[in-house]
Amino acid sequence: MAKVDYKQSGVDVEEGYRAVNKYKEHAARTVIPGMLTGLGSFNGMFEIPKGIKNPVMVSGTDGVGTKLDIAFKMKKYDTVGIDCVAMSVNDILCSGVQTLFFLDYVACGKLEAEVAAELVKGVADGCVETGCALLGGETAEMPDFYDIGKYDLAGFGVGVGDKKQMITGKEIKNGDVLIGLSSTGVHSNGFSLVRKLVTNFDDKFILDGKDTGKTIGEVLLTPTRIYVKPVMEVLAKYRKAVHGMVHVTGGGFYENIPRMYPKAEGGKKQLISIIKRDSWNIPPVFGELIKRGADVEKVYNTFNMGIGFVLAVDAKEADSVIEMFNKNASKYSKPGIPDMVAYNIGRVAYAEGEVNGQKDAVVFED
Template sequence: MITYKDSGVNIEEGYRSVNLIKAYAEKTMLPFVLNSIGSFAGMVELPEGYKKPVLVSGTDGVGTKLDIAFRLKKYDTVGIDCVAMCVNDILCHGAKPLFFLDYIACGKLEADVAAALVKGVADGCLQAGCSLIGGETAEMPGFYPHGEYDIAGFAAGIVEKESIINGSDIEVGDVLIGLASSGLHSNGYSLIRKIIPDLNMPFGNTTIGKVLLVPTKIYVKPILDLIKDFKIKGMAHITGGGFIENIPRMFKGDFTAVINTKSYPLPEIFEYINSLGVDRAHMYNIFNMGIGFVLCVSPQDAEAVIRSLISMGETAYKIGVVRAGGEGICIE
């Protein structure tokens, strides 16, 4: 008799995976979640207190950074990256993340690996203050190589309609404040894998592989606290496309972000990438270059905003100003 397992799909391993995952998901459940993992769909009710609530959504994956995790056999941090890439995006419009769903695909399901991936997702949700309300694990033998996984996620958040941050108030002379990244975050890894083949190479007091696997910083909690006290005119999450593509996305009008690259210290990992032959100017179109999130504020608020961020444990710098003109960005 032919069974599903004969085709490469292990149902029992799938059951074991779900049981392992449930414990991580349950830690993230907030009062507005109406059901637990295992239902056909996740259900949430909108929190009270909003007059005209707007739902803000985002979806993303981890990309080829996953290959670093596979090679190092360390699976419990890339889930944080997956959450970060989604929640940091919706944060740009002032939205508080409510819930998250993940999708994991593989060629051969190993319950312990899948559970480690979801542990990272749950950790990311806890950092972002949102609930992991569901997901999907797809075992597709012959489609994905054995030992490789892909992971993607979907986040939804909420913001009062009148409080949406969309760049419409940005003016010439406004100040750009950069929040330090935790490393490479989750962009540029196709290039990284080409120029750094040896993950065991010593780097500082650790190895280059461990540095490359540091998860993306989640900026949700400090930024949501900040916007209670200050008018933030625009925000940008520095992901794929680096400074050059992402900072101008906060503008509604014909403005140019003038970035002073000497206004903050460039982390060692980016200096090293530059030393391997990658043009520094080109790097600003690929990597976050040590700045993972950018705020636009009025000049009179800039110093107070930076002090507030520092008091919350963030590292923040005045990295540029807004000037007239439609160039989008000028890297100096």
Template structure:
């Protein structure tokens, strides 16, 4: 039995026993993500994982880290905390998967103004769900109670993931060529970036998040809290069926910042905006805020959570594989000779 407690620390705003209760509540959720390589369970000083290198000639570790950002403000307003953990995982594992890697494990960091064990467990439930979707294990984390630093009902959430890929199977744009086709893979909405602009533009408050919008079939708050899609398994399925040469995860900075990251020198991305449907939420944001179209494509994913590059002859196979994986894909452009960058028309 854990005998650690401190009335003095509790009087200062930190209740260590609440932390123990939170761990007790989250333990089954965490263990539900465990994969073959996990060693031990919660409570150690480090998360242990034994990677399996069988079948790999030159294994490469790939890591990614990120947080949820100001999308958390929506969770506070709606008192709904069981989905933002999916966003936290997605923002890390999708980046890793762009290299062709399989995420192995994830660790989270949650900082709270006051530790409400059930609330923290709800946050971790979302993280665990994200890990299950990505096929990786949640092997550890940290919950920090920080009174006076965060308001009692607010928190921050971040994390990182480590994955692995055989060097021969890395997706790194080294074979990218002119006339390779660009395929957009549909997003689930705004995902987890640009929320400072979203909140300012739409006047997000306790009243506005409850407004039901017929076009969405849900409230504005529910639409904006839709979790980021996790593309790990879809990418793996497509890569097994077609020759995927490069992938871009469309996050903060939109198309103008992220698409060039998938290109090699001497190639530009020529993208036709009308080739892919834009979810209604982006129209609402743009019209309400009178935001220039270029700024929209420089901030949001505009309906494309991923952009994949494949050889022209592989486009149909890639589109079929995307559909088999349960996602929607659209040919949105091609690679062309020119200065490295992106042209949207």
């Protein structure tokens, strides 16, 4: 009987070593105070920052989803790692906490070190943008399980905050202003629908009859905006005025914004969101998707529609918070991506009757 080694079974250990060495170069850019170990250890250790009286760990995990399929078809692998980081760190941010460290998971059918390194480069880019450490990860080569040329990418982050400083939504009240922070486009949700609507990612992206110089695939691969640094900067000055925060992901406005409100109990009225139509600029990619067949009645239940993060803020401080966001926007500029803009998109109100489902919890008005 012929003897078979690991490589002959489909797992190339040497290629794995090459990939890890490339990862280390990217991870080195994310080193921050508190790291006690780096890539290559059996685990990752991070020291809890000093000065936190009652530390609470806050975690978040997510993947990139089927947006990866577009990256594979376009052979552009260096931005989806940013999406991977963004999906977790923006979730963690909703409690008013900055992510301290991140770990990733890359899986494939046949490992190509250069491709895997490009994926991890994006992860490192996202960590640098967040201000967190890439503390470790895992690369799994699973022949006959994943198709050759296909990769999966997921990860999780952990932050630590003071229990008394947590933003839980309990302080949200009638009359609070809803501040929306602009997205970069579709971000990382709704791509199963996108892939039904767009069949050729090399199509030119035409805007107002003019060639933008980009393909629709390039526009769709624009990475998710990371809101951590601008929001933490605002919280350093206005934390008491910020009563709740939302990361607008899968399910759009209707599914995500109500998640920050406390459930009405003891005969109290339920708080809901009143959203002002046309109070922000909707990125043209959404118009393109509607033109290609997306149900206009359901897009706010699928996509972020140009608002990737929402804060419920005391009305007395709302204008100042918006001004601070917009004044600082250029500090977080990225080439080829419009600066983040903060908008007054609506208000918190009491429901006039029973709240039965998402449509009653988010109401649009002209």
